[in-house]
Amino acid sequence: MTDTLASTAPSMPLGQASRGFCGRINAIHVGEDVHGSAAREIESRLLELGFVEGAEIKILHEGPIGRDPIAVRINGTTIALRRREAMAILVTSSSRTP
Amino acid sequence: MSTQSEIGVPHFALVGTPNSGKTALFNALTGSRQKVANYPGVTVERKAGVLQTPSGRRVHLIDLPGTYSLRGRSPDEEITRDVVLGRLVSETAPDLLLCVADATNLRVALRLVIELKQVGRRLMLVLNMIDIARRRGIDINLDRLSAELGVPVVTSTAVRRGGTEELLRRMDEMAAGRLEPPGENTWKPPTTGELRAAQREADRVIAAAVGMPARPDTVSGRVDAVLLHPVAGLVMLLGVLFVMFQAVFAWARPVMDVVSSGFDWLGATVHDTLPDGLLQSFIQNGVISGVGNVIVFLPQILILFFFILMLEDLGYMGRAAFLMDRIMGGAGLHGRAFIPLLSSFACAIPGIMATRVIDNRRDRLTTILVAPLMTCSARIPVYTLIISAFVPATHLWGWVSLQGLVMFGLYGAGITSALAVSFVAKHFFLYENHTPPFMLELPAYKLPSVRSVAIGLYTRAKMFLQRAGTTIFSMMVLIWFLASFPRPPEGADGPAINYSLAAMIGDALQPVLAPVGFNWQISVALIPGMAAREVAVAALGTVYAIEGGKEAAEQIGQALASKWSLATALAMLAWYIFAPQCASTLAMIRRETGSWRWMAITFSYMLALAYVAAFLVYNVAVALGAG
Numbered sequence: 001m002t003d004t005l006a007s008t009a010p011s012m013p014l015g016q017a018s019r020g021f022c023g024r025i026n027a028i029h030v031g032e033d034v035h036g037s038a039a040r041e042i043e044s045r046l047l048e049l050g051f052v053e054g055a056e057i058k059i060l061h062e063g064p065i066g067r068d069p070i071a072v073r074i075n076g077t078t079i080a081l082r083r084r085e086a087m088a089i090l091v092t093s094s095s096r097t098p
Numbered sequence: 099m100s101t102q103s104e105i106g107v108p109h110f111a112l113v114g115t116p117n118s119g120k121t122a123l124f125n126a127l128t129g130s131r132q133k134v135a136n137y138p139g140v141t142v143e144r145k146a147g148v149l150q151t152p153s154g155r156r157v158h159l160i161d162l163p164g165t166y167s168l169r170g171r172s173p174d175e176e177i178t179r180d181v182v183l184g185r186l187v188s189e190t191a192p193d194l195l196l197c198v199a200d201a202t203n204l205r206v207a208l209r210l211v212i213e214l215k216q217v218g219r220r221l222m223l224v225l226n227m228i229d230i231a232r233r234r235g236i237d238i239n240l241d242r243l244s245a246e247l248g249v250p251v252v253t254s255t256a257v258r259r260g261g262t263e264e265l266l267r268r269m270d271e272m273a274a275g276r277l278e279p280p281g282e283n284t285w286k287p288p289t290t291g292e293l294r295a296a297q298r299e300a301d302r303v304i305a306a307a308v309g310m311p312a313r314p315d316t317v318s319g320r321v322d323a324v325l326l327h328p329v330a331g332l333v334m335l336l337g338v339l340f341v342m343f344q345a346v347f348a349w350a351r352p353v354m355d356v357v358s359s360g361f362d363w364l365g366a367t368v369h370d371t372l373p374d375g376l377l378q379s380f381i382q383n384g385v386i387s388g389v390g391n392v393i394v395f396l397p398q399i400l401i402l403f404f405f406i407l408m409l410e411d412l413g414y415m416g417r418a419a420f421l422m423d424r425i426m427g428g429a430g431l432h433g434r435a436f437i438p439l440l441s442s443f444a445c446a447i448p449g450i451m452a453t454r455v456i457d458n459r460r461d462r463l464t465t466i467l468v469a470p471l472m473t474c475s476a477r478i479p480v481y482t483l484i485i486s487a488f489v490p491a492t493h494l495w496g497w498v499s500l501q502g503l504v505m506f507g508l509y510g511a512g513i514t515s516a517l518a519v520s521f522v523a524k525h526f527f528l529y530e531n532h533t534p535p536f537m538l539e540l541p542a543y544k545l546p547s548v549r550s551v552a553i554g555l556y557t558r559a560k561m562f563l564q565r566a567g568t569t570i571f572s573m574m575v576l577i578w579f580l581a582s583f584p585r586p587p588e589g590a591d592g593p594a595i596n597y598s599l600a601a602m603i604g605d606a607l608q609p610v611l612a613p614v615g616f617n618w619q620i621s622v623a624l625i626p627g628m629a630a631r632e633v634a635v636a637a638l639g640t641v642y643a644i645e646g647g648k649e650a651a652e653q654i655g656q657a658l659a660s661k662w663s664l665a666t667a668l669a670m671l672a673w674y675i676f677a678p679q680c681a682s683t684l685a686m687i688r689r690e691t692g693s694w695r696w697m698a699i700t701f702s703y704m705l706a707l708a709y710v711a712a713f714l715v716y717n718v719a720v721a722l723g724a725g
Contacts, residue, residue: 040290041171042535047293048166049537050205052301060319064328065424069433071326071540076310077203078318078540080420080433085535 014057014072015087021059023091025051030088042085050074051089107148108273109158109190113182113214114198115206116164117413117541119226121145123198123256124161125550127266132553143451144177151270152263160192166206168213169287172456182217183283193277194220196269201231201238201253202542204308208300211247213288218281221249222272224265228253230544235311243307257547318542322417331421338414339509342405344502346478350397357397361390376582384578387639387654389571393563398482399475400555402444407554411546415440416538423536429517430524432456433536435465439516442472443509444558446683449474450690464523466690467700468516470683471676473509476631480674481508483635487655488667511675515707577637580622600641614709615669615716617662631680665719672715678704 011026028046030039051057051074060078061071069082114120124132128147145161162181163174170176177186184191197214199207204225211223225231225238244251252268255261288296325331365386372378409415415437423433431439434456442449449469456462473481482505489501577600586597603625604618611621623637635654642657658667678684678701688697 043290044167044169044288044293045535045537047290047297048206048209049539050209050297052294052297061322061326061420062328063424064332064421065428067328069420069423069536071322071420075205077206078322078542079537080416080423080540081537082423082535085537 011090011092013087014059014070014089014091015083015085017059017091017093019059019062019067019070021057021091021093023057023093025053025055025057025089026092027053027090028088029090042088046085046088049079050077051079056094057089057091107156107158108193108277109160110194110196110269110273111160111162111181111192112196112198113162113178113210114164114226115166115200115210115539117203117539118164118198118200118207119256120164120198121161122411122547122550123224123226123254123262124159125553126256126262126547128159129553149266151266151273153270153274155270155273157269157273158190160189166210167288167293168217168285182214182219183285184219192219194222194269194272196222196224197249198224198226200541201225201228202234202236204238204304205297205300208247208303209293209296211249212296212299213285215247215249216283216285218283218285219279220272220277222268223247223249223251225251225253226256227544229255229258229261230542237309237311239307239309243303246303246306257545257550318413321543322540325414325417326420331417335418335421338409340506342402344499344506345405346398346401346505348499348502350401353397354394357394358390361386361394365390379582380575380578383640384575385571387636389636394479396559396563398478399444400559402475402478403555403558404551406441406444407551408546411544411551413541413543416540419538420540426517429521430464431468431517431520432458432461432465434538435461438465439469439472442469442474445474445476446470446472446680447686450683450686453690460524463691463696464520466687466696467523467703468520470678470680470687470700470704471512471516471519473512473675474631474680476680477508477674479635480631481505481671483638483655484658484667484671487659487662488664508671508675515675519703577622577640581641613716614673614712615663615666615720616673616712617666619661620666620670631674631677664724665716668719668724669712669716673708673712676704676708676711678708 014021014023014025017023028043028051030042055074058073059070060073063069067083069080070086071078071080072086112120112124124145124147127149131149132145132147143163147159149157149159151157160181162178165175165178168175168179168182170179180186181189181192182195195214195217197207197211199211207223211221214221223243225240228238231238240251240253250268250272252265254265325334365382368382368386369378372381409418418440419433419436422436426433426435435453438449438453438456440449446469449472450466453462453465453469456465485501485504489504492500494500494503580600580603581598583599584597600622601618604622607621607624608616608618611624616624619638619641622641623634625637638658639654642654642661662670684697684701687700688694691697
């Protein structure tokens with residue numbers, strides 16, 4: 001069922017999405033600008049907080065300066081994180097109207 | 099209480115993710131029978147207590163720092179890992195792990211349970227806050243959950259009376275049963291692939307055993323729409339801080355007046371009962387006025403801690419970190435530093451200890467460096483004394499106390515300078531191009547438990563009074579001695595204190611401190627003030643009481659108002675914004691950073707700032723005619 005969504009909507013980093021965004025996690029992929037153990041660390045932490053492939057995600061709030069950090073709802077919990085780290089979370093939008 | 103009777107007492111440990119209500123559960127189970135200390139060699143807080151099960155069995159319970167996994171990314175989490183694995187030499191390996199989970203947020207907790215199963219110890223899952231989960235329509239099939247996980251499951255509501263009965267009954271059963279570990283420890287740090295697999299397994303168990311409600315929690319969402327709003331949220335945060343400081347200054351007043359007149363009465367009684375002489379002077383001026391001048395601030399400290407504990411239990415602290423992350427980031431601080439810095443308003447020592455939640459060393463060092471600049475409660479006595487002596491007790495616009503406003507300004511000055519110092523430190527000395535991540539769970543809002551807050555306040559009050567009873571008392575005795583000896587020669591005129599050791603020390607320091615407007619009485623008071631800031635007030639009290647001789651029934655505030663110029667008073671306030679006058683804070687910095695260097699740096703930069711600030715304020719004030 002996720003396949004239909006994935007094929008119709010392109011994947012984007014969560015760090016670029018705006019408040020109200022609703023979608024599903026496609027992949028956790030830490031960019032090339034972070035190296036080795038630091039990249040693994042960020043990936044592990046995201047996984048431990050519940051950011052796994054397939055999870056539904058929604059951006060609830062944005063911080064007061066530069067719309068950063070963001071607060072996202074993921075399977076019933078709310079997590080605050082910076083857009084910088086959210087770039088590692090690749091998502092597919094599930095609704096066209098945010 | 100002999101060690102003999104402790105043999106055979108089973109050791110249980112509470113493990114769980116942050117915000118699972120673990121500490122509230124620990125408070126509910128052990129009540130005031132808990133001991134808070136440090137693990138040897140590290141400054142991670144160790145909370146342990148003994149509880150009695152319904153059948154009268156004694157159980158030793160330890161509350162381990164919250165963690166999402168056993169990977170151990172910070173000193174706190176390393177302690178949890180080492181205790182769970184039985185690696186910590188000083189700690190008896192736990193016979194049973196009680197994994198505490200927020201019943202409304204099982205995904206993350208169940209992944210931790212799956213990881214904990216690998217350590218081969220006996221394990222029980224405690225679904226805490228079950229009342230909230232049920233009210234929200236979350237339907238958990240306990241038998242199914244237990245079968246799927248292969249772990250016994252029990253429910254609890256830490257904040258409700260009787261909410262731990264079922265848990266205690268099960269603990270009783272477990273304590274009566276076999277306690278030896280059922281398996282081998284096969285735990286090793288999980289790879290990202292294993293983390294994914296464990297989360298998938300947790301999600302499978304949830305799908306099998308938990309019925310999710312049609313509509314999720316909306317209350318927190320609606321509250322957050324205001325409290326996390328880019329504008330309204332910041333206004334509310336400022337409002338919360340403003341009310342907090344008004345309360346500390348205004349609400350505590352009546353109680354403080356009662357305490358202070360109580361000590362005055364005690365002093366007068368001693369004066370009337372004992373014959374004139376050294377003993378009378380020692381008890382009245384040294385002991386009663388010294389210790390009384392410090393204990394009088396207990397109400398303010400309790401009000402401040404009350405606010406901090408309430409905000410913590412409500413779940414607001416994480417929101418504050420969210421709002422402040424970029425603002426603090428601009429100053430080179432991590433959003434997580436907000437909580438340690440806010441705690442530093444109470445005392446820099448717990449604040450510096452709380453920096454353990456920051457896992458990046460540079461971020462942590464910066465936070466430790468500026469934590470003592472936050473206006474701690476030990477400065478309140480100094481500020482209050484000077485403000486009430488020099489600032490008129492009028493109200494602006496009918497309701498804002500001018501004294502409270504000055505107090506707010508002093509706090510503002512502390513915050514501003516902390517941000518400025520961290521900006522300089524981060525950008526010029528501790529530069530690094532990789533910024534560590536900020537990821538924080540924002541828990542659902544909860545009504546704080548009266549009992550849990552009360553236990554927290556009780557612990558703080560006990561610590562403060564112990565300090566007043568030991569450190570401050572011995573300092574007062576020393577000051578009284580310095581101010582009373584040697585006795586003046588026969589036929590000498592002027593107050594006896596002018597011939598004392600205190601006057602000699604004060605005179606020696608005078609040339610250095612004269613440019614900032616301090617007289618020799620202040621110079622004397624600053625020395626014992628090194629032990630703790632609030633001691634300076636008591637020391638001033640003792641110095642002026644002895645100087646005033648037998649007629650010194652007058653209040654210390656009035657004495658200052660008549661003997662200091664406004665410029666001196668303002669310089670003293672400026673000095674205290676920065677002054678590194680707290681031996682315990684310095685010792686804590688030494689311990690937390692593991693180096694004398696950072697302690698020396700903190701001491702020198704604060705002393706330099708204090709001197710410069712007091713110098714500027716004094717000379718500007720004199721130039722404006724306040725000398």
